[in-house]
Amino acid sequence: MMFIEIYLPAGRFDTGTRTRIVERVATGLVPSGGAPEVVLDGARAMTQVVVHEPVAWQVGDSSAPPFVVRLTLPASVKPAEASGYYIPRITGLLAEFADDPGLLHREPHAWVRIVGLDEGAIGALGRPLSSTDLTRMITAGYRNSGGPAQDGVDPVCGMRVDPATATLTHEHAGRTYAFCAPVCREVFLEELAAAG
Numbered sequence: 001m002m003f004i005e006i007y008l009p010a011g012r013f014d015t016g017t018r019t020r021i022v023e024r025v026a027t028g029l030v031p032s033g034g035a036p037e038v039v040l041d042g043a044r045a046m047t048q049v050v051v052h053e054p055v056a057w058q059v060g061d062s063s064a065p066p067f068v069v070r071l072t073l074p075a076s077v078k079p080a081e082a083s084g085y086y087i088p089r090i091t092g093l094l095a096e097f098a099d100d101p102g103l104l105h106r107e108p109h110a111w112v113r114i115v116g117l118d119e120g121a122i123g124a125l126g127r128p129l130s131s132t133d134l135t136r137m138i139t140a141g142y143r144n145s146g147g148p149a150q151d152g153v154d155p156v157c158g159m160r161v162d163p164a165t166a167t168l169t170h171e172h173a174g175r176t177y178a179f180c181a182p183v184c185r186e187v188f189l190e191e192l193a194a195a196g
Helices: 015-028 037-045 079-095 131-143 182-195
Strands: 002-007 047-052 067-073 110-116 122-124 127-129 169-172 175-178
Touching: 002 015, 015 047, 015 079, 037 047, 037 131, 067 079, 079 110, 127 131, 131 182, 169 182
Parallel strands: 002 047, 067 110
Antiparallel strands: 002 067, 122 127, 169 175
């Protein structure tokens, strides 16, 4: 689950352009490929993008930059690790809406701040949700598809994982399962414990 807030100077973009910015960022941060499309659809369904136009906004002695973005991520995603993907990706998506697309890479006209939430600091369904709860929600379509577990495929999210080099594994019933991320392994272990 991602919550993305984009701050734009008041009046800088018309309503249609603001809507296109929201749509482009929402779809562009969860691109196709990597995971099965049903998992990506689950991630897109939990990606929220909001545009703000503050009434007043000052930066030092000058007016506001064209874009400031705050990306809030759940506890299972570490901001410092995620920044190498999200900052260039968001900057590139926003550059599509700048008069001079290269400006955002030459001057600090797009600031991106990534904020990580503590475990349980996201809530829905009337209760706090853990990272494993969120992962279950995102991957439900894949996990409920009923397909047999395959070697080299994370059983929770369907990502390809090389079993020979996987650092996250678990032995169960004579089989080794490999995982793409700690949270997927955690979901798997919690569901084994619940079934056992």
